[in-house]
Amino acid sequence: EYGDNIERFFTTKPFTSNADSIFSHEIELVMQVGVGDATTPDPQIRLDYSDQGGRDGTYSSEISKSMGKTGEYETRTRWSRLGRIPRDRMLRWKMSDPVEFNVYSLYANAEVSNSG
Secondary structure, three states: OOOOOOOEEEEOOOOOEOOEOEEEEEEEEEEOOOOOOOOOOOOEEEEEEEOOOOOOOOEOOOEEEEOOOOOOOOOOEEEEEEEEEOOOOEEEEEEOOOOOOOEEEEEEEEEEOOOO
8 A cells, every 4th residue: 555565464263172282284275366466476375373372472483375376276375284283373374465365264174182
């Protein structure tokens, strides 16, 4: 806006199953893809997470994924190998590229971790 990029983001509530930790095989963000253009040929969406309930300064390093170059409408935005997700983990996605940004749903291929 007015020449500045706008960072858009959203954060999940703590990612648990009945207050138990889970083990994540893969998380997929279903969103509008193939949105690259001449100024931003390969827009990126970034994931980071906090294991302390989202408190400031507790987020991990970001993991970027392509949102698809122009016309790449079959692109899937998936993150794998996230391992055990503690019961207070919050996931946060961010995007600041000047392209369309529409999220439809979030899927997780996960299972409840053994707590003992």
